[in-house]
Amino acid sequence: MLDPTSEMESFWSDLLSDVSPASGLDISDVPFYEPQKDLFAEQHRKAWDKSVEARCDFDRKVRITRRSGVFFISLWQKSVYGRTLTDIKGDDAMIGYFADNMARLITDVLGGALAGADWALVTTPKRRHKQHNFASLICEQMAKSLNIPFYEDVALCHSRQRVNAVFTLNVLPPEHNLIVFDDFVTTGQTLLAMKKLFVPLNKNLVFFAGINNKL
Secondary structure (H helix, E strand, O other): OOOOHHHHHHHHHHHHHOOOOOOOOOOEEEEEEOOOOOOHHHHHHHHOOOOOEEEOOOOOOOOOEEEEEEEEEEEEEEEOOOEEEHHOOOHHHHHHHHHHHHHHHHHHHHHHHOOOEHHHHHHHEOOOOOOOOOOHOOOOOOOOHHHOOOOOOOOEEOOOOOOOEEEEEEOOOOEEEEEEEEEEEEEHHHHOOOOOOHHHHHHEEEEEEEEOOOO
C-alpha cells in the first residue's frame, strides 16, 4: 500500500525541480511608486510652519497670561482669520488704534494708581525697525493719553535672537513704576529680559501687550 504523504512529497519535489530562479531580470521599466504622504502629519507640520504668518481679527479678548515666568495683560488674541502682523505694522492708522485701545485698557487695570507721579511708560528694544518703530510710535501716543512720560530706548539688544535674549541698560527712568508695553508677545522671552534688567534696579514692572500671539 502506498503512503499518501510520500506520494505528495514526491510530487512537489518533482515540480519544484523544474522551476529555476530568473537571472539578469531587467527592472528598468518597472514603475517606482512613492509611499503615500501622511496627510495628517502634513497638517501637523503646517501648524508649526513659521512661514505662515499670524493674524489678528481684533476681537477684544483681555487675558492675563504667564509665559516664560512673566505675567502680562493682553488686549487682543492671535486668530485664524484677520489681518497679518506685517500688514498691521505697515498701516499707520493702526498706531492710533493700538494707542487708544491700550490706553483705555491700562486705565481700566491700574485705575487711580496712575494719578500719582511715579509712573512711566517704556517698551522693549528695537530690533529690525530702528526708524518708524511700531511699538515706540504707539507708546508716544499712549503716554499723552495716560499723562505719564515715555522713555524711548531704555534697553538695548545687540542681537536679534528672541530666546535667552540679554538686554543692556541705556536709559534709567527715575520713576519707580514702569509700564512695559510690547505690541506682539509670542514666547515672552523679551518681557523676561526686561524683567531681568529692571527688577534688580528696584523697579516695579507691569507688562501689557497688544496681541497675544499664541492661540
